[in-house]
Amino acid sequence: xxxxxxxxxxxxxxxxxxxxxxxxxxxxxxxxxxxxxxxxxxxxxxxxxxxxxxxxxxxxxxxxxxxxxxxxxxxxxxxxxxxxxxxxxxxxxxxxxxxxxxxxxxxxxxxxxxxxxxxxxxxxxxxxxxxxxxxxxxxxxxxxxxxxxxxxxxxxxxxxxxxxxxxxxxxxxxxxxxxxxxxxxxxxxxxxxxxxxxxxxxxxxxxxxxxxxxxxxxxxxxxxxxxxxxxxxxxxxxxxxxxxxxxxxxxxxxxxxxxxxxxxxxxxxxxxxxxxxxxxxxxxxxxxxxxxxxxxxxxxxxxxxxxxxxxxxxxxxxxxxxxxxxxxxxxxxxxxxxxxxxxxxxxxxxxxxxxxxxxxxxxxxxxxxxxxxxxxxxxxxxxxxxxxxx
Amino acid sequence: xxxxxxxxxxxxxxxxxxxxxxxxxxxxxxxxxxxxxxxxxxxxxxxxxxxxxxxxxxxxxxxxxxxxxxxxxxxxxxxxxxxxxxxxxxxxxxxxxxxxxxxxxxxxxxxxxxxxxxxxxxxxxxxxxxxxxxxxxxxxxxxxxxxxxxxxxxxxxxxxxxxx
Numbered sequence: 424x425x426x427x428x429x430x431x432x433x434x435x436x437x438x439x440x441x442x443x444x445x446x447x448x449x450x451x452x453x454x455x456x457x458x459x460x461x462x463x464x465x466x467x468x469x470x471x472x473x474x475x476x477x478x479x480x481x482x483x484x485x486x487x488x489x490x491x492x493x494x495x496x497x498x499x500x501x502x503x504x505x506x507x508x509x510x511x512x513x514x515x516x517x518x519x520x521x522x523x524x525x526x527x528x529x530x531x532x533x534x535x536x537x538x539x540x541x542x543x544x545x546x547x548x549x550x551x552x553x554x555x556x557x558x559x560x561x562x563x564x565x566x567x568x569x570x571x572x573x574x575x576x577x578x579x580x581x582x583x584x585x586x587x588x589x590x591x592x593x594x595x596x597x598x599x600x601x602x603x604x605x606x607x608x609x610x611x612x613x614x615x616x617x618x619x620x621x622x623x624x625x626x627x628x629x630x631x632x633x634x635x636x637x638x639x640x641x642x643x644x645x646x647x648x649x650x651x652x653x654x655x656x657x658x659x660x661x662x663x664x665x666x667x668x669x670x671x672x673x674x675x676x677x678x679x680x681x682x683x684x685x686x687x688x689x690x691x692x693x694x695x696x697x698x699x700x701x702x703x704x705x706x707x708x709x710x711x712x713x714x715x716x717x718x719x720x721x722x723x724x725x726x727x728x729x730x731x732x733x734x735x736x737x738x739x740x741x742x743x744x745x746x747x748x749x750x751x752x753x754x755x756x757x758x759x760x761x762x763x764x765x766x767x768x769x770x771x772x773x774x775x776x777x778x779x780x781x782x783x784x785x786x787x788x789x790x791x792x793x794x795x796x797x798x799x800x801x802x803x804x805x806x807x808x809x810x811x812x813x
Numbered sequence: 814x815x816x817x818x819x820x821x822x823x824x825x826x827x828x829x830x831x832x833x834x835x836x837x838x839x840x841x842x843x844x845x846x847x848x849x850x851x852x853x854x855x856x857x858x859x860x861x862x863x864x865x866x867x868x869x870x871x872x873x874x875x876x877x878x879x880x881x882x883x884x885x886x887x888x889x890x891x892x893x894x895x896x897x898x899x900x901x902x903x904x905x906x907x908x909x910x911x912x913x914x915x916x917x918x919x920x921x922x923x924x925x926x927x928x929x930x931x932x933x934x935x936x937x938x939x940x941x942x943x944x945x946x947x948x949x950x951x952x953x954x955x956x957x958x959x960x961x962x963x964x965x966x967x968x969x970x971x972x973x974x975x976x977x
Contacts, residue, residue, distance in 0.1 A: 559847070597844070597942075
């Protein structure tokens, strides 16, 4: 035991007292900050309750349910063709991509497969939904960080993609185009040429975003090293899509599962980034938009001819059974677990949507970050409220 | 100044300035929020040329609110509360089928069947979702109403329906 003199003792006590005085003076009372349910950074009606110590987050909790519309229950009282109208609106930016897993699950139960041309057009629309979805993120991430301009570019170039959707399906937003056994209609005349032009535009838009935003020093300092998700943690929380690929996990359902859709016929790449921070998530999504445009161009070049609808009965009844089908949607893995009892509508539908799992990491991720970074992290996780609450 | 009305030239001037300085509070709830964003934030539709300013900091600075999207029972109390925070005279545009009447969720257990159950609505814009042009037309019709505004008529509560 160290020998201490009286002088050392009193010096120690004085130091402690001084320390305590300073700490008491600088101590801040904890504050609870409520973000939402109506807040621009939550793109809709997510509410996040944040407990702050000074400017640092001690504890955060997302409160969802403000956009709960009861899809799973509504699907039980609709017939199969009516269900696609509803599930279009789950992830309202990735409209067409929502229909595909449900239709594939129903086709799996009925034991029919759409003809090749229908599968190729489905893949084209799937990737167009990805462009329409992610291009808005590419602009929106800028506006969350204080850069107003990119969102105008994003809206401008997104319109061209939506016009193509409208020309082919009749709906700018919710095409409701996918049918069991094929598609509603064939592509209109001249559509393919126009699509080529728009894809060139999309690729140049991605380049523009890269030049405008990613090289910006402010953007880099606000996103690099912010909200780092290690791969192991991300997998534990069930993240999917670009969020997990930005943590270095090379996992994409388009490539990794045997799907009837036409991705296997093209040459494309799954992009990953080792960092796992907000910058990486932005970068991965940007590359994915480029890849989507590349996939569409290749599919347009090799579009097979033939019918677009397999033979299906006029009144669709799905034989009893259970099916699970999931695809790589713009926001991540989206799956439908379909239970049929042989009726005209599903008996039970379980929807696995990507955003619900993607925001479940928010309490873990927000602990210890500063308030402005909360916005960055929420923006970079990129969720759609309909996809969270369903 | 009889009947508490302003003289005609003065009220004309006041209405003109109110009409072209509408501050819109964006109430993006669901899918329609993206079409509203396209109408307000995109260069193709560009709502500012109509004299509508879409970025107030809070509901306390807004004259007009666009309720765009599904109103759920959980969201209804905050909507009512934010509407109460807006200063008079205030206007409400209900955008999309969900906000008008429940839309495709007419039989859902958690959806409010129309925002007009909780706040009075001036303009209904039908569609699922309506095109940005439809929203712009709703705004233009509302501006016409503001120009010839007669408070007595307004409080009778006949709403505008776009396209009807």
